[in-house]
Amino acid sequence: MGSLCRAWRNPIYGSLSQRHRGSTTIIERPTRAASVRMMASGPPIPPTESPVTQETAVDTLLSYHQETKHSFKKFARGPRGLDWANQPNPFRRYVGASIVNLEHFAEETGSVPYPEVGSGRVQAQPLTKSSLSQLLYDSLSLSAWKSIGTSTWSLRVNPSSGNLHPTEGYVISGPVSGVSDSPFIAHYAPKEHALEIRAEFSTEVWEKVKEGLPEGSLLVGFTSVYWREAWKYGERAFRYCNHDVGHAIGAVTVASAHLGWNSQLVDGYGTKELHHMMGLASPSSVPVTPTAARAVPSSSGILNKGVFPDLEKENADCILAVFPWLAEPLIGISELPVIDAETLISHSSQFEFLGHANKLSKEHVRWDRIYTASSASHKPHRRASVPSFGFGCRPVPEIFMNAALYEDYTVRQVVRKRRSAVDMDGKYGMQRNIFYQLLLKATVGTPGMFPYGALPWDTEIHCAIFVHRVVDLPQGLYFLMRNAAHEQSLKQACSEKFHWEKPEGCPPALPLYRLLTGDARILAARLSCNQDIAGNSFFSLGMISRFQPVLEEKGPWMYPRLFWEAGLLGHVLYLEATAMGVSATGIGCYFDDAVHELLGLEDKDYQSLYHFTVGITCVHRGNGGRKNVETEAQASQNEIKTKIKMSQVLKQVRLQLRNTQKSVGEEGFRHIEQVRYSDVHQAFSVGITPMKAPHQKLPARCCCICAFWLLI
Numbered sequence: 001m002g003s004l005c006r007a008w009r010n011p012i013y014g015s016l017s018q019r020h021r022g023s024t025t026i027i028e029r030p031t032r033a034a035s036v037r038m039m040a041s042g043p044p045i046p047p048t049e050s051p052v053t054q055e056t057a058v059d060t061l062l063s064y065h066q067e068t069k070h071s072f073k074k075f076a077r078g079p080r081g082l083d084w085a086n087q088p089n090p091f092r093r094y095v096g097a098s099i100v101n102l103e104h105f106a107e108e109t110g111s112v113p114y115p116e117v118g119s120g121r122v123q124a125q126p127l128t129k130s131s132l133s134q135l136l137y138d139s140l141s142l143s144a145w146k147s148i149g150t151s152t153w154s155l156r157v158n159p160s161s162g163n164l165h166p167t168e169g170y171v172i173s174g175p176v177s178g179v180s181d182s183p184f185i186a187h188y189a190p191k192e193h194a195l196e197i198r199a200e201f202s203t204e205v206w207e208k209v210k211e212g213l214p215e216g217s218l219l220v221g222f223t224s225v226y227w228r229e230a231w232k233y234g235e236r237a238f239r240y241c242n243h244d245v246g247h248a249i250g251a252v253t254v255a256s257a258h259l260g261w262n263s264q265l266v267d268g269y270g271t272k273e274l275h276h277m278m279g280l281a282s283p284s285s286v287p288v289t290p291t292a293a294r295a296v297p298s299s300s301g302i303l304n305k306g307v308f309p310d311l312e313k314e315n316a317d318c319i320l321a322v323f324p325w326l327a328e329p330l331i332g333i334s335e336l337p338v339i340d341a342e343t344l345i346s347h348s349s350q351f352e353f354l355g356h357a358n359k360l361s362k363e364h365v366r367w368d369r370i371y372t373a374s375s376a377s378h379k380p381h382r383r384a385s386v387p388s389f390g391f392g393c394r395p396v397p398e399i400f401m402n403a404a405l406y407e408d409y410t411v412r413q414v415v416r417k418r419r420s421a422v423d424m425d426g427k428y429g430m431q432r433n434i435f436y437q438l439l440l441k442a443t444v445g446t447p448g449m450f451p452y453g454a455l456p457w458d459t460e461i462h463c464a465i466f467v468h469r470v471v472d473l474p475q476g477l478y479f480l481m482r483n484a485a486h487e488q489s490l491k492q493a494c495s496e497k498f499h500w501e502k503p504e505g506c507p508p509a510l511p512l513y514r515l516l517t518g519d520a521r522i523l524a525a526r527l528s529c530n531q532d533i534a535g536n537s538f539f540s541l542g543m544i545s546r547f548q549p550v551l552e553e554k555g556p557w558m559y560p561r562l563f564w565e566a567g568l569l570g571h572v573l574y575l576e577a578t579a580m581g582v583s584a585t586g587i588g589c590y591f592d593d594a595v596h597e598l599l600g601l602e603d604k605d606y607q608s609l610y611h612f613t614v615g616i617t618c619v620h621r622g623n624g625g626r627k628n629v630e631t632e633a634q635a636s637q638n639e640i641k642t643k644i645k646m647s648q649v650l651k652q653v654r655l656q657l658r659n660t661q662k663s664v665g666e667e668g669f670r671h672i673e674q675v676r677y678s679d680v681h682q683a684f685s686v687g688i689t690p691m692k693a694p695h696q697k698l699p700a701r702c703c704c705i706c707a708f709w710l711l712i
């Protein structure tokens with residue numbers, strides 16, 4: 001299990017073992033019809049006004065979502081081995097563009113204490129080369145290098161599934177002394193911590209682009225190279241790329257607040273317009289290849305592997321406006337952006353984009369479903385009305401801030417220290433008041449609260465939380481209702497067995513409910529693709545999003561946006577955990593419909609879009625001196641209780657398994673694999689007595705089937 005976790009986030013680590021074993025690439029084998037389709041469909045199409053109807057686009061996305069679900073029976077289609085020779089370069093460069101090196105900062109230099117972030121009280125810095133350097137240094141830059149043996153790889157301030165980093169960052173701004181004397185469009189190169197100036201343009205055009213935005217605004221854009229994620233995760237990669245965009249939005253929003261700046265997505269821009277604005281329509285944005293694209297037959301004669309330079313193209317995602325945080329919300333702006341599509345495209349078509357995109361891999365594998373889903377979620381350019389809470393985030397309410405509960409870190413220390421935990425210790429519990437504090441920050445306390453106000457729509461995402469080890473809080477399944485408007489429909493959609501009771505000591509401002517009581521450690525790990533970090537933590541959760549109605553009511557382009565929202569929430573959880581001296585990990589691998597089954601969700605009104613876990617890693621001996629974690633003595637005492645209670649759970653499960661009257665032979669084993677999940681589900685839902693701080697380590701293969709057979 002540990003190796004599964006490590007391989008998830010560390011391609012180089014994997015590459016060592018793969019190379020030693022001399023492994024070969026195994027490519028998904030599509031049917032003959034599919035292979036013909038692949039040859040005929042050609043490379044990804046740049047965004048145009050969508051020729052398909054909105055209903056067709058919604059259907060395409062619903063089918064993409066369904067087809068890319070992992071289940072107990074099969075994983076979503078992807079490569080069955082990793083082609084290390086073609087591992088994509090995580091660093092895009094525009095060779096030939098002029099480079100402006102940005103400033104670096106010592107970790108201790110940030111002056112804003114973490115709990116102050118989002119208070120709206122931080123003095124706004126002027127836009128200079130230094131403040132622009134800080135914005136990028138604290139959001140998208142490299143924050144660590146790691147090595148094993150002769151392999152070295154980098155980690156960044158923003159997390160990314162598999163550490164593959166499909167997200168590219170852009171800055172569009174008026175003149176900044178020391179960067180450019182004219183308004184400019186620049187690509188951010190994280191390895192060099194530098195801006196590659198791709199185009200300079202006139203002040204008149206900049207005035208038109210920024211019209212309607214607050215004084216002192218600059219724009220930060222994001223694009224995704226799907227191939228980077230698809231190399232490892234195949235068709236599910238489109239989801240992960242969008243999670244990563246959400247994390248990047250979170251990272252820039254927090255780094256902006258550190259400078260006394262506010263931010264919000266200018267979501268009126270169309271995909272095609274963003275594509276032009278960021279220079280992606282220019283021929284130089286496609287890597288030059290010495291030969292024409294060719295398909296290489298694999299051993300099975302399938303032609304989805306080959307030289308497909310178009311797969312290395314960036315796909316425009318979104319643009320954030322970043323501007324000084326003002327005392328009063330900006331309600332005056334009615335619709336953004338003011339610039340219309342034709343003017344924007346006609347201006348940007350005249351820009352001279354400098355530099356040529358570097359090549360990322362020698363060969364590629366095409367997962368066409370990704371590009372179909374991406375096209376179906378393209379957004380048309382429409383002025384969008386500014387949300388009722390105003391433009392930009394609203395400050396975090398004072399009652400949510402509780403500085404005393406955090407470690408003594410500055411914002412810079414937190415964002416640069418943030419790391420994904422590779423394992424969780426499975427022993428210590430988290431203090432209850434800390435748990436509630438963390439969830440308060442995960443809640444949208446007031447409309448548009450920082451940093452959720454960076455996304456100009458009402459929150460669609462809730463959390464189903466497995467509480468494993470929180471002191472004085474019964475283990476079980478809980479629910480964080482992040483948007484009260486969905487309460488009724490959610491209660492109707494969920495299993496009627498749920499209790500919906502407020503837990504003990506829960507602050508009135510926290511919309512948290514207990515649904516069921518019981519030990520769900522094994523179940524939680526099982527649901528998150530058997531990753532024990534989801535069971536050995538303090539708590540883990542599934543982000544439950546309102547789903548099909550959102551696409552139907554608001555438009556198919558909401559599909560990626562729901563993942564952005566999930567990524568933004570995940571980013572808050574990462575930072576809150578780090579600031580409290582504990583650890584967290586985003587979990588993109590989970591069995592979708594098993595989670596829905598557990599919650600009783602039968603249709604597509606709500607879907608789980610991202611999982612997350614928060615705990616303490618095995619690296620720390622004892623509780624690591626953390627005020628927020630149980631002491632050694634408390635943990636040992638609770639351990640004894642746990643063992644007793646665990647045996648009660650197992651007794652029940654054993655009884656149920658006996659009732660299935662199946663042998664444990666090959667056949668029976670397979671049968672039990674199928675019923676096992678519902679057995680555990682039942683054992684969980686009968687209401688096992690609460691346990692605290694369990695010590696029971698999940699078995700190596702951490703699936704329920706083995707867990708229970710080994711332990712019975």
Ligand SMILES: Cc1cc2nc3c(=O)[nH]c(=O)nc-3n(C[C@H](O)[C@H](O)[C@H](O)COP(=O)(O)O)c2cc1C
Pocket residue numbers: 005006008009010155156157158159160161162163240243244247418419420421422531533585586587588589
């Ligand atoms: C969207 C997303 C999904 C992830 N899914 C998993 C996962 O299923 N299992 C896991 O162990 N780590 C997962 N991670 C953690 C990444 O592996 C980690 O972010 C990456 O290795 C970079 O390390 P860092 O977060 O320490 O910078 C995920 C991260 C993100 C952003």
